[in-house]
Amino acid sequence: MSRGDAADAATLAPDDAFAVLANETRFEIVRALWELYEPDDPANVVKFADLYDGDTAVTFSELYDRVGYGDTGNFNYHIEQLTDHFVRRTDSGYELTEAGFEIARAVIAGTVSERPSIDTAEIDATCPRCDAPVVVSYENHHVKVSCSQCLGIWQNAAGDEGVLFTFAFPPAGLSHRTPDEAFHATLAYNFNRIRSFIHGVCPDCSSVVEGSLDICEPHEPGGRGGCPDCHRRHRIEVSTVCNRCKSVARGPLTIAIFAHPTLISFLHDHGAVHHFASWETFHLAQTVSEDVVDTDPVRIRLTVPCDDDRLQLTLDESLEVVDAITKLSVDG
Template structure:
């Protein structure tokens, strides 16, 4: 329990850091928030980005010049930059407003379970896509899928992709699925390079191995169909991703070249349901644990009877290519 007399602000009791705490406190004022939104509304990424003081004050609608100047000055250290031509959002300010826009979308984000032109790779039955709480869920309409949600084993999933609500804007169900696919791969590949796509912080990479895995369906211990997956976690903002090791392997140049030689492009034109379906049908990967201590796995990608295999250590580093 926090001592009521120990601090003027509850934010001082948490561990975000003094600079971050100050930034959070700055956002608790409507005039400052209005300044940020007004600067964003005037922002043109390929044109003029600065707004003069008088114009900015008129846009915000604050009559008291002194009060407006005070709030603007408070923002300068974090979210606003003063220039000879006026004021503009700093990179932190621009990212903040973009995060709000991305997190809310232009309209209320909704997508009921909707069938798309794809078949389940397990049973061949139709696939449906739904959007819930920032996630695009890909579900088979018939079988139990590859994994289940913890606490809700009646809902089998084939895939689950994070997507900001803005990703639903002006897109059909199939286009939402494709956009979520692209966004997910960009995020995973950035984290494989150990750079967080959210905050640019360093990323920890590891193997997640279920020691008591149950085969034949989603495991009751890990809620996954796959015994071994890649786990990626930002050490700064706690962004995370979990991916099949076949996805990790398909980022390596040896596997990219192998797939290209066999008519499967991995890096271009995959914002398309037909391409996604082909990628799921061709170039499947098999995973084998070859060492327990230290943990090592072999990921083999096969097309038309040919194979390429990578051996990965616990940090997802490629230690051998066959």
């Protein structure tokens, strides 16, 4: 089968996919093809686009020797079980399909084999609420960032413990990074995922995502921590969910609007260097005020201060900006 035949590959049901990969030999074939793959080869850069004549597939004999299986007949059977789903056959041999690459990446990234951790460490960042030093830790594939003094942005139901944020982060991201570097890498990784969700595309499977707003009606955050009803300091939270692969992004609406071109233009006009996937964005988001103007239809006004000016954005339920006003004085 040539590379152009990829679209003809049969779709594999989830249960069948797990069954195929449960066999140790088949999984070793996927791993071997991953290890033999050369990403710098120009033919692999546009691997499935037929723009190069080169065929970089691995021959049967090379793959057989690599895996170290003792029976060529059975080995061929295992390859056939993978073919069209996780492995593609070309004129020269075998290579991974995109699904095969995803399986290999999951293992290489350590999401199913490693349990690294970071002991709680103070980093070079200050809390957007009280300016105290920020501390970071890593456990169960999540980076937890907290204030060393206050209860942060989200609190538990008892109101006695809180965080600034908790984000998923693949274990491989900790390699060769200090706690400070892991902190900034976590923000870049997750904010870029959030940007994809905002644009309606699941960053994991590319499916359509559905968004909704969670508005806390009796919102009354206390001086020490969050609201006793929603356990957070921000009143409005946006949730985007992929119903196909179940990926989800959830967080303050104030962060989501920092990817909007109207706001980016406003900050640029005021000489502010704005990088969405950054700690600065998280900091700036905490300065934004939020008001529910109407509930039928939903209208939410967010006010963003910058120097002596402020930008008022009115959003509908789908997060579309329906009105934008720049005021020249915070006090005006």
